[in-house]
Amino acid sequence: MDLDNYFGIHAKALHVREQRADQLAINLSNVDTPNYKAKDIDFKTALRQALSPTEQMVTDAPNHINAQADFSTQIKYRHPSHEAMDGNTVDKEIETAEFAHNALSYQASLSFLNSKIRTMMTALRGE
Amino acid sequence: MSLGNIFEIAGSGMRAEAKRMETSAGNLANAGVESGSPDDVYKAQYPIFKAVQDKANHFMNNDKPISGVEVAGIYESEEDPIQRYEPHNPLADENGLVYTPNISTVEEMANMISASRAYQVNIEMMSTAKQLIQRTLQLGEQ
Numbered sequence: 001m002d003l004d005n006y007f008g009i010h011a012k013a014l015h016v017r018e019q020r021a022d023q024l025a026i027n028l029s030n031v032d033t034p035n036y037k038a039k040d041i042d043f044k045t046a047l048r049q050a051l052s053p054t055e056q057m058v059t060d061a062p063n064h065i066n067a068q069a070d071f072s073t074q075i076k077y078r079h080p081s082h083e084a085m086d087g088n089t090v091d092k093e094i095e096t097a098e099f100a101h102n103a104l105s106y107q108a109s110l111s112f113l114n115s116k117i118r119t120m121m122t123a124l125r126g127e
Numbered sequence: 128m129s130l131g132n133i134f135e136i137a138g139s140g141m142r143a144e145a146k147r148m149e150t151s152a153g154n155l156a157n158a159g160v161e162s163g164s165p166d167d168v169y170k171a172q173y174p175i176f177k178a179v180q181d182k183a184n185h186f187m188n189n190d191k192p193i194s195g196v197e198v199a200g201i202y203e204s205e206e207d208p209i210q211r212y213e214p215h216n217p218l219a220d221e222n223g224l225v226y227t228p229n230i231s232t233v234e235e236m237a238n239m240i241s242a243s244r245a246y247q248v249n250i251e252m253m254s255t256a257k258q259l260i261q262r263t264l265q266l267g268e269q
Contacts, residue, residue, distance in 0.1 A: 014263075018129035021259075022194075025133045025252050026178075029140030029196045031245050032147070033176040096248065103255045110262055117267040 007116060010109040012050040016043060017106040023075060024099045027090050034086035038078040038095065046074040130263075132194070133256035139179065139195030140249040146174045146198045147242040151235045158230040162208075163218040169228045171204035204229070 004011070020041045030036040080089035150172045157169040177199035206229040214223030 025136040030178045033178045036178045
């Protein structure tokens with residue numbers, strides 16, 4: 001049995017969630033930076049990309065660039081609800097809420113993985 | 128690990144916001160300092176924030192991306208000092224004028240509150256990232 005398949009979507013989801021947390025953290029740390037535009041990862045597309053290896057380019061030489069390694073191709077600018085006078089489009093409330101939501105979803109994926117591991121352990125022990 | 132980056136990002140945010148609080152505190156402390164010449168008056172200082180995005184570099188060198196925010200520099204306010212007629216002041220010039228910096232305490236206080244709020248957001252991000260990493264490390268434990 002392939003462990004990667006056993007853990008399924010949640011192992012991949014964790015990876016995308018991590019990247020998204022990173023991007024939201026960058027937005028929040030730039031909340032007062034003039035002309036900074038808020039960006040976000042399109043979670044759905046990024047997860048689909050992570051799930052289907054056929055959509056990824058082959059990198060078989062050390063100097064090949066793996067564009068899909070960190071979903072940077074899925075980073076898009078957020079549609080701002082308002083723009084500050086200094087050109088900054090970070091909405092502190094939206095970003096904080098998204099960050100919390102993302103962290104919660106990360107924990108949900110962790111719980112799913114945990115229960116899969118527990119299932120596997122029970123089967124191994126044969127109790 | 129990507130969650131580890133959040134510590135650096137939030138750290139850079141905290142450094143920048145602390146610098147902003149520092150300059151604001153300096154401006155407030157010097158708001159009432161009088162001087163006998165308009166050239167010697169304290170000038171209000173403000174940090175210039177700049178987003179750090181070094182992803183292109185990271186693709187080439189396989190380094191970790193450096194991101195977050197940095198203080199690109201400090202600029203000094205170019206507002207003209209306030210002049211007051213105080214002939215009995217020992218600092219007054221030959222026309223009896225003393226000069227004080229043109230600093231709005233209300234503006235500085237608002238700046239201070241905004242900076243401390245942003246600092247708090249960075250701390251919360253850091254503690255969330257810490258919790259997530261801890262829970263990931265405990266994966267599979269009974």
